[in-house]
Amino acid sequence: MRELTYVEATLEALDSAMARDRSIFVVGEGIGERGGNFNTTTGLYAKYGPERLCDTPISERGFVGMCAGAAMTGTRPVVDFMFIDFILDAFGELVNQIAKMQYMSSGRIRMPIVLRGAIGIGHAAATHHSGSYYPIFAHIPGFRVVVPAIPSDAKGLFTTALKSEDPVLFLEHKSLLFNRGEVPEGDYEIPFGEARIAREGADCTVVAIGSMVDRTLSECEKLAEEGISVEVIDPRTIAPLDMATIMESVHKTGRLLIVDETFQPCGVGAEIAAQVIDAGFDDLDAPIRRLNGAHVPTPYSPPLEHSITPQPNEIEQSVRDLLAE
Amino acid sequence: MRELTYVEATLEALDSAMARDRSIFVVGEGIGERGGNFNTTTGLYAKYGPERLCDTPISERGFVGMCAGAAMTGTRPVVDFMFIDFILDAFGELVNQIAKMQYMSSGRIRMPIVLRGAIGIGHAAATHHSGSYYPIFAHIPGFRVVVPAIPSDAKGLFTTALKSEDPVLFLEHKSLLFNRGEVPEGDYEIPFGEARIAREGADCTVVAIGSMVDRTLSECEKLAEEGISVEVIDPRTIAPLDMATIMESVHKTGRLLIVDETFQPCGVGAEIAAQVIDAGFDDLDAPIRRLNGAHVPTPYSPPLEHSITPQPNEIEQSVRDLLAE
């Protein structure tokens, strides 16, 4: 199959959706003729023009609130934040308006808005350009939260996002954007709430999110040589979270590690662990472990930055520790 | 000992601190002559004047960002949000500036700011006036998050907050504000990160937060009549979280329930459960259970509103279920 980068995969999905559905438009800083800071809209301006690829002032709250109003009145905005960190200035609109609108209006108003942006630590982007924040959006009722790890998932999930009637946060890790992978031609949707089993295994379950999926898989290859068989699950969407697949895996392996770059306290790993301990208590043969990014603002300097994300050797060691329990 | 309401207790702490420390000032809407929507500043305007009790325009982002700058330059702002829901418009300032400032400046700039407001579901305040959001602030590195349940704690913890060099979120549940309780005279501090054992017991540990503490305690009295002995822990601060006290209790009881009005996914209960299952796996005789507010925007109508917070009978039943495991 042909290969595309992660960004090319979402671009293909966006182009196809925009061709099909005239109500879709994109707003953001530099997403018009420039084609987006991360090439997320390259070539679309020439095809669809300035109303549908709309460069904005630096008014994050303003254009998010505006897009909420647009979504309420028959169009389908896609907000491209470039770095997702900038979404924080629009947090009030997100939590009090976008997430709650369908509910407040007893389902008679829809909120088909896609909010996308680059997340994650890396490239010495420092603390104002390294955020992810998805555990926060999973905490709030009303959002779909999507964190694809590979190009084919990125395309299928973005297609689903662009057809959704609900608000979707589509979060793309900076270190994945230019990764290549096989991507099917044509339109296809991947439903929200279905995890991908990235690797089957029998001895230990590892749930890995976003950029941690590949990092975990490479370690598993090494462990496999020693006969240690790890199952790796990529949830793909954080909300809804496919606990059934995780539960089933833990039932089989009896051991669970969650690897996630974002902060540990009240994070996704905590939620997964809490659900497993509640409904799967008898399945567990060992404690549940979490590997997270350090609970610290992202430092700039490369050696500091490197030290705060879960490293391959830590993943390996955590699996070994669990197996030794 | 004399009794005060929760609000009177924090007012006493604030008055005393302002008398002692001229660098403390309060900003908010209606906190001047009016004395605050919840009487949080009653009488202070007459004593300390308009510069130190400063009524603001409806510019939440603006005055929070302003107070960040003030805290950086030698004064000690207290932001009184009335309803904490309004803090969301200032979320960017909180997360990207206030929480990160000490770190970014390698500790050479201080951020002594107190952000206070009424939280919680009740009184048909509906979804724009019922938020709590503390799990979000506990997720982000850089905040102290305080959720007192009784007047004496409110006073001691507020005194600590007003002396802290770090940003503090001081969150007061609306249904507690006019509760009365014994409050010592004079100044005293309660350190952050020390839970209160609200009730000793041997059979089951319940961690209850904010308004859930009293609700849990009343159920425990009933259960005690049947010989069921529940230990109730009030963490008082969500960040830092006193896991040692919780761990010790679970070591004794082998059973854990967490009762919290806020949303379940990626919440405080998840974090507590995940830490206990990691470090206290062998102590557990039963699954860990969580009782949370429903994962839904707060509805207005009383019967709907009533149905979404953990109710006494649910607390009782959860304890019974755990004991039956």
Next chain:
Amino acid sequence: MTDQQFAQEMAALPEPEQLLDLYRQLLTIRYTEEQLARSHQMGLIHGACHTYVGEEAIATGVCAHLRPEDAVFSTHRGHGHALAKGVSPREVVAELFGRATGCSEGRGGSMHLFKPEVGMMGTSGIVGPCILQATGAGYSFKLLRSENVGVAFFGDGAVNNGAFHEGLNLASIWKLPVLFICENNLYATEVPFAYSAGNPHVGNRGPAYGIESVTVDGNDVLAVFEAAGAAVQRARSGEGPTLIECRTYRTRAHSEGMRDAGYRTQEEVDAWKARDPITNYRKWLLDNEEAGPETLTTIEAEVKDVVAEAAEFARNSPWPEPETVSEYIFNQG
């Protein structure tokens, strides 16, 4: 453009038959609010309740120009906007009573009134968002090549908020069909606008955003009608947004049950009460022989009945079922 030039460009006065509709609309709001105030005292309303008494001319004058497809976004003080946009007193009162028959099925209450079927796209407990959402409706309408307009109603308090700045600028640069209606009642709760704004005028803020702006007497329904008519016409014909400052006053407390002293004088309240938009409009109708006293008395009696019936309807309506509490969070699943 000066205010005067702008005035000359304005739409004409209402047609004769519309004059009585305006009167009926004013009364519908007034009587409903007075009913809500009584119901609040009786404990039938559970949360906050901000009435629109004294400001009725604004919603009435603006919404007279709107079609159901035009989209209105409002604030915490939104009962009047909902009523003027076509939500029935029944649905408004029932919503405040928390009943399943309310316009938001009891999920919303006073500050969250929704009826998209008539273009009432919501009131909000948060100051500011309505400005942005109306801008967004304008964006939709432009993209969809419709002639509809988005309308934001907001208080003077919102003018100091970043949403005002960002929303007006966005509407300006894309020439969106939007009306920004500022109801300047001089106070945000108890804080005077003259204290909280470095520039105490709203109607002169247009140039800061390159848009038309004007100040009108918000207690004069005909003045509001004229200004709004011109603005709607501009919007529908692709000429972009307009900011209209309506100078007005709320004659009841900020919200029912709240103190209403200490921040404004009795003289000030009395002076504004003497400028009551309904009394004055009634007088104008009589003085100009647009209607006789019997006609007006008949309308008054009719509206009274409608509102009384609405309260009765609300009282007899069922509560929402707790089992349904998690419905509607998502459209799917």
Next chain:
Amino acid sequence: MTDQQFAQEMAALPEPEQLLDLYRQLLTIRYTEEQLARSHQMGLIHGACHTYVGEEAIATGVCAHLRPEDAVFSTHRGHGHALAKGVSPREVVAELFGRATGCSEGRGGSMHLFKPEVGMMGTSGIVGPCILQATGAGYSFKLLRSENVGVAFFGDGAVNNGAFHEGLNLASIWKLPVLFICENNLYATEVPFAYSAGNPHVGNRGPAYGIESVTVDGNDVLAVFEAAGAAVQRARSGEGPTLIECRTYRTRAHSEGMRDAGYRTQEEVDAWKARDPITNYRKWLLDNEEAGPETLTTIEAEVKDVVAEAAEFARNSPWPEPETVSEYIFNQG
């Protein structure tokens, strides 16, 4: 007040000995930026790097009036502000190299430069907050009865942001000692201000907030010096904030390594390069016989050495220790 009246009220020209300090400061910024650009190409700078080349006159002219106790808050394009406020080239370059000797000990990088000891209260990767924080410094200084001032430097891009609106209004209503310095270089990344602002002028926005505002040639260090002097004087004497729009241009790409085509013409770039603030000021010094060519050449050589030595220092500096990564999150514990 008209611009002209304002100009008359302005402080005098710099003292003769200050004229050469200004020249030295301009060069320090220019040479440091050029060094950083080279270092970026060599891979010694790890994150983004936004240079201030072409805009040096602004930081130079403003900071010439500031004391170490005055508080400066800046943006993503903040190297020049840090240098002008008294952070040494060593500390700036080392910070961008990510070394422990950098002004933020390597935690910050290009967009997070801090040295509170000299009143450099930080640059920010987020557009907007500096405006609010400078306002807050003004609040502190007023409350503490000091004569210090808060200064915000920000781009034209920030003007469309709610922080601008809220910050200027707050500073106005409390008459805070603050300077709002808008560096209008016509673009936010590649988006022209003329496109993104309904009103393409910044210097006329003061009246919307009831504060003084003025537009100056941001490439003329003496014009900036004069306007800033008057504003600082006003602030120190309790007369409140001033907004100064400095019209300028960045002659390099938005950030190092980024494309610099497709959104502006070569003619435009060339026209502005011909108005280079340093070349022109040099010429002015010579023409007015304020300095001879040898003096200037000596200064140039001296500054070159300082900057070269700074790069050397940075290259030889140690990396921060990963073990320290969690230090400084909290003051206590």
